[in-house]
Structure formats: C-alpha cells, structure tokens
Amino acid sequence: MRPLVMIVDDESDIRGALFDFLDDYDEFRLMLAESAEAALGLLQQESADLCIVDMRLPGMNGKEFIREASVQGLCSHFLLHTGSIDDNLDKDLKPFGLTKKDLLLKPCDNWRILDRIRALIG
C-alpha cells in the first residue's frame, strides 16, 4: 500500500496545489485537512506516514499539531511548510525528528518538497 501523506493547511489553494502536484506521481495516498483539529480527527482512523503542516493554523497551530500527532503516534514524519521568513528551525520541534531540511519556506519549490518526501518515506 502506498504511504499516506496528510496535508494540513488552512489555505485551500495551497492544499489543492500540493495535492495536484503529488497526486500526479501516483506514489502516495493523499489526505487533506484544513485545521490541526480536523487532521487529528482523520488520523484517528489511519495513521499517516508523513504530514505536511502549515505553521499558522486556526485553533491549534502547526507546532502543537506536530507534538500532538507525534505523541499520539498518528504520524511518523513531518514537514513544516510555513510562510515564515525565519530559516532557523524551532528548537522545540527537533524532538519530533525534524531537521532544518524539513523546514520548507513558502513559496517553496514543489520538486524540493517531493524530494524531501521521497527521502523520508520513499
């Protein structure tokens, strides 16, 4: 079974663009959520292999989602897809296996995201 990738972003166009891009490769199963809370709800049914998470989200933010999903064992890998301009990874996220490479600053090249997904779960 192809790995499950969850995209959590409150901006539907970004969710859509990533879905359309990644879906073309037929390598992943893709799941979309517009908030951390919705994503956690979906992940209760099936754990994801990787979550692409926006930092600024309504309600629970990206960082909290990563902590929560990680603690609950709902996802193994995380990519932080953020509009922030700070290219330093928050230290708090390191315990959840994120490195600087997992920090994707918007606007981010699609192929770079694809490369990183493949590298993590390919």
Added chain:
Amino acid sequence: MSKVPTLSYQVTRTIVFTCIAICASFLAIGIPLELRGREAQLKTVDALLESITVRESNQLANELFELRAEASQLRLDMILDDVPGLLRLVLFNHQRVPVAHVASTSIDPAGNPDSILPVEPLDAIHQQVLTRKEMNWGWIYGQSRLVFERTILVAGQALGSLQIVYDLGPMRSQTISYYMVFTGFFVLTLGSLFVILRRTLQRSFIRPLHALRDAMVEARPEVEAIYPKYGVPSQEINDIVRAYEDMSSRLAKAFKVIEESEQRFRSIFDNAPYAIVINSFEDGRFLDVNEAYLNSKGLTKEQAMALSPKEASGFPLDQQAVIRDKIRQGGLFNIEAESERPDGSIAYVLHSSVPIPYGEEEAILSMVVDITDKKRAELALAQSEKKYREIFNNAPIGIFRTAYAGYFIEANPSLARMFGYESPDQMLAQVKDLSRDIYPSQEERGGFLDALRKNPAGITMEIEFKRKDGTPLYAITHASLQMDESGKPSYLDGTIEDITERKRAEEALKASERKFSELFMLSPDSIVLSRADTDVILEVNESFVTTFGYERQEVIGKIADEFGLYANGKQRDEMLRQLKSAHGMENLEIQLAKKNGDGVIFSVSGRTLIVAGEPVYLVIGRDITEQKKMQQMMVQTEKMLSVGGIAAGIAHEINNPLGIILQTAQNLAQRTRPDFRKNIEVAEGIGLDMGLLETYMQTRGIHTFVDNIQTAALRAAAIIRHMLDFSRRSESKRTVCDLSAIIDKAITLAASDYNLKKNYDFKRINIVRDFVESLPPFNCTETEIEQVILNLLRNAAQAMAESDPPTVEPEIRLSITHDNQHIRMEITDNGPGLTPEVKNRIFEPFFTTKPTGQGTGLGLSVSYFIITKGHGGTMDVESSPGKGTTFIIELPIDMARTSEEA
C-alpha cells in the same frame, strides 16, 4: 350825540335860580319899605329942626332986629353945640345977606362954612339939590346932608331966615349897616340853602342814581353804545333807561337761557359719561340718577330709586352726617374713592358733591368720574418714576445734575461713593462749589464748561476730579448742557464713570507695552505685525530682519507677496484663512523664502489683535528648517523601525499567496510536460497528441510565461526575505572593529561585484581615502557595516555610471574623522547629485531610482536601519543636483551599552 347836562348841574342851576328869585322878591318888598322908613326919619329930622328954629326964632329975631351980628353968632354957636348933627348954621337978614354963620368942626376943622356948600340962601342953591320945596329942605351932596331954611318971623314980618345944614351921615350909615346886615343875613341864608339843598339832593337823589347807573353800566358796559330812544332828561337817567332796557332784554334772554340751560342740564344729566345722582339732603334717598350711574351700577332706574338711603349714598349713616355737613359748607370736590363695579372689580372714582335746590327740597348733586384708567396711568407713572429712580439709585455709574453756576442739584449714590462721600445727601451738603470741591484746581471746570457750551447736546471728556479726601479720581464724563427759557446755560445732566483703576491699569499697560516692545524686538522668533484688512506689514522685529536678510524699510509698508516672502501660494492662502478664523493660527508649517532665495520652513502662529481699534495680524514664526530635517529623519527612522515590526507579520501573509503562485505555476509546467507519465496517460485518454501540444506550447511561448510566473514569485519571496534580513541581524555579533579595514574590504568587494561590472568598471573610479590615524576602538558588527559601505559604493558607482552625461572623472572620497563620542564617516561622490525630492525620500523602503527589477529599493533602508537601530548612530545625506552626494554616518564610540542591549 349832543352833550346832555348832568343831573347835578341841573339841580345846581335850579337852586341858583330859586335863590335869585327869592332875592328879587325881597328887594321888591324891602325897597319901598325902606323908602317909607327914610321918609319918616326925614320928617323926624324936619320936626327936630323946626323945633329948634321955633325955639330960637325969638332970640334970633331980636338979634336981627337989633342988628347984633355977634350975638347972632354966639347964638348960632350955642345952637350948634346944643344940637348934635348940625353941620352949619347960617343966619340971613331980610336982604338975604348972611349975618352970621357957624360950621361944625367935624366937617371942617377950620370952621370954614363954605367947605360944605356955598353960603347962599336955599333958593339960590335950589338947582343943586333935590328938594322938597313944599318942605323947604332938600338933599344935598348925594343925600348925605339936609339943608333946612326957615324964615324968622316977628309979628308977621320977616326979619331974615335961618338956614341949617343937617348931617344925614349917621342916619345914612345906619341905613347902610342895616342893609349890610340884612344883605349879609340874606346871602348867608341863601348860601346855606344852596349848600344844604345841593348836598341833600346829591346825597339822597343823585348819588343813588349814579350808583344805580354805574352798577348798570358796570353790569353791561356795552349799554353806552345803545342810542337813547327817548328824550334826554339827563345823562344819568338816560343811562339808567338804557341799562334798564338792556337789563330787561337780558332778563328775557336770561329766562330763555335758563330754559335752555335747564334743557341742557337735563341733557347733560342724562347723557353725561359720568355718573350723576341727586340725593335728598334730608335722608339721602335718590331723587334722580342718570344713565351713566345706572350703567356703572348695573341697575335699572326703578331699582336705583328704590334703594335705601344708605345703599344710595354708599356710606354709613354717621359718615353721611359728616359728609352732609361738608356739602352744606360748600361741597365736596374731587374726593378719591374706591367703588365696586357690577362685575366685582374695584374702580377708582373721583367724587364731587354740591348742594342744589331740587324743587322745594334741598338736595345734593353728586358726580362720580371713573378715573380707574387715569389712576392706573398714575400708578404706572409712579412705577415708572420708581423704576427710573431705582435705575438712578442703582446704576453703577455716577449720574448727576449740576447747576451751571456750580453746585449739585442731584447726584446718585454711585457718584457719591465715587467721590468718597457716604451718601448723595452728604455730597450735596458738603460740595458747595464744584470747581473748588471736586476739581483739582478752579480752572479745570472752566475748560469743561467751554467744551459744553460749544456742544451743548453732549460731550464726552476724560476729567481728573478730586475726591473728598483729595485723592484724584479719573473719570469719563458724559454731559449735556440745558438752557433756560432765555437761552442761557442753566444746568448740566450727565454721567461719570470711574476709570481710576483703568487708568492705573493703562499706566501698568504702558510699562508692560514697553516691556513687550522690547520682547517683540528682541524675540528670537520672527514676528510680523500686519494690517488685517490690507495685509500691509506694519512692523517686523530684529529676528525677522536677520533671518530673512531684508532691511526693515524694505518690508514695512509692503505686502509680503511684493517681496516674495511666500514660497507657496497655497500655503499662504491657508495661512490667511487660519488667521481670519476664530481660533487663529497655531503652528502652521509654511515654506518661506529669504531675500537671497533660500527656502526655509517656518512654523507660524498668529492671532488677530486689535491695535488702536484696528484689527492687526500678529504672526510669530520660528525657523524649523533644521528641526524639520531632524523630524524627517526621525520619521524616517520610525518608518524603518516599524518595517521590522510589521515585516514578519506581512511576510507570512504574502508568502502564502506566493506559495500558491509558485506551486500552481509549477503544477502547470509539470502538467504540460510531454514526457510526464501521468500527462501522457491523460492525453491518450482524450486523444491528445502530447508532441503537438509541446510544439504548440513552445511555439506560443507558454513555458516562458510559466517560468516568468515562477521567477516573479521567487523574486517577490526574495525581496521579502531580504527586507526581513535586518530583523534577524540583531543576532549578529559585535566586535571591536577596524573601520578602515572594513572600508578597504568593501571597496574590494565592490570592484569584484559582477552586477556592477556589467554596467561600469569600478576600477575606473578614483577612490580617495582620507582617514585620520589612530581611530579610537569601537564596537560594530563588521559584516553589517561592510554591507552598508558596499551598498553606498555600489549606489555611487551606479549613479555616476548612469548619469547623463556620464561623470568625466568619477571619484569617491571616503573620509573618517572622530571626536570624543563619535566616529564620522563621509562617503562623497562627484556624481549627478540628488534632486530634493529624491533626497527627501532616499531612505524610504522600496524607494528606488533604478529601473524596475534592478533594485529592491531596500538597500539604503537596510543600511539606514543597520546604522541607526543596529548601531545607535545616525545616517544622513547631503546633496543637490550637479554637486554630487555625500552620505554621512556617525557611529557612537561607546558601543558597550548598545551591544549588551542587542
């Protein structure tokens, strides 16, 4: 009219005639009586003489016979002595010759017989005397003497004759005295009669007549003009008749008049607008009332007539008695009383009562006039009077009336207080002579009066008076002069306003004005006074003159526009608009021009003042050109600082759509790739030849479009990232820096800059280093300062390269100086320089003069931020077109504090 004799005259005449008649009758009776008496007397004398002759006849005959002359003489003497009254005795002989004669000595002392009459026989002197021949005697010499002659007969024979002259004088004088007494008595009687009659008549007849006449004449003076109808018995009677006629005609008229009067009275009584009633004197009941009374009481005549005496009079009985007494004494006149109207309101009435006969009865006629309106008017007048009196008394200014002659007629309390008197009464009592008591000197009032005479209708003068205690009272006096009937000045009316305090305040104000005048002149701010209506400048102060470089006379009397003070017409209009507004002008920034053309920025405030009654603009301005520059810099700094704050926030928001743009563009690129498996599958499914599509895409340049989208999105992302760089610089480490080394490194970097090299060879620029030796050590973030200098070098090079015409000998001068607190670095090029507009905005983020795409507009902003925020220094630029540009950076030497903060 012929003169008619008066009655008095006629009476007198009548009496006189009566007297004359009485006299005549007396004479008629008296004279015969007297003559008869006289005859008797003469007979007596004749008898006497006869007897003498008889007695002596014998003796004398003897003598004659014997011719004894001497004896005869003696004999005659004896007779003469013997018989009184004999004047002469003459004895004739028979030949009629005088034999002897004697004469009385009472006739002739010498006894000359001829002195009486010639000694002749009686017949010889017959013709001389009136005689009675039968009696042989006659009147001689006016009847005063009697001549008697008798023949002496002896025995019938005539021997001679004796002639005797008898003195009739005593008898005659007796007769005369009788007549005189009688006449006197008679005259007396007549006189008395005349007087008594006249007086009696006058008193009891003429005078009463006169009185009657006079009374009538007096009653009707015009009576004299009436021509007498009858004869003219006398003036008085005439007058009386005429007067009587007149009187009777008047009586006739009078009766008519009385009748008319009666009618009139009735008409008046009935129709008079005043209530008129007639009461019985006895018990006060109504005898008659008129319509007005009935109307005023709301009664019918029957009701009124049926009223009881008390109700009728309206007074209690005891009062009625008193009132009646007064009426009996002549009447009550205009007694004011209150009376109730039918509607219950109170009317004021004026009540008069007089006694009148009413038929057989005594009655009272009363008239009642409703004076409510008049009373109200009087009350209103009294109130008005009171009101004006109160105004007079309460007015805070002094009000007076003074006699022209110089004393108070009236003064109000304020005036008294003003002059230090306790009350107007005290003032009037103590001020006897105005010029002495309330003026500082006697002459002062004269001037005031002179002015008043010239303008009696009213003058206003400021006058110094003298108070009771001698202190001065400054006052504004308004006064008018009133004249008497003959046009002479009579009295003055006016007001006095105490301006002593104001006067003091004015003195203080003058002192203050001097002070403010100095302040005006010496104020460091420029001050301009101008007329509000014409904008003509009245005065400027020293600061204005020095600041703008004009001579004072170049601006005073001119309008600011004439010498080009305003650099901007719109600002000038705005300034004038604010000046005219109620709040005046507060800190308006305005561009002005000095005489030499230099522009300055002024902060001006202004107000409209009233100077000498004219509205005047006072405008105070301060040169804030430098301050403004500073302020602009501050604003710049603020802008830059805020960029850091907001950038992080907006960057995130912008990056999201940029992500959409980039990623969807990439999706577009991917989904049009002819070699992508998914694309081929889909194309085959719909029968699309991917080769053809690719050809089409390339032919139409669609890939390029998509690429451009991607590039633009990335560039935008880069800009944002770049812009936000400095928010991350704070983490840079500060170390002790060698500024000259940093500059050298920056120059090296600039020379190797690829982008720059494309346009211009940096090596052609003459770099001048002007560094002071032994700079004090200071802290900085080396890379940041390097970035700033590199940025400035790049900009300078670019500007010189792109200038048109190109700078012939491009040069960049870098200098470093320092003082105790700062290191100062100046980087100067000799390029085209900056226009003021560019210069003002040069540090603004995203402001750029470079072609689109070549610059982010953030280079200098970031530099500015690095210097001011990162290092606590200042960064400024000086430039003007054609004169190159100098950037000045000052960095504080002691960076320890700022380092720690960072």
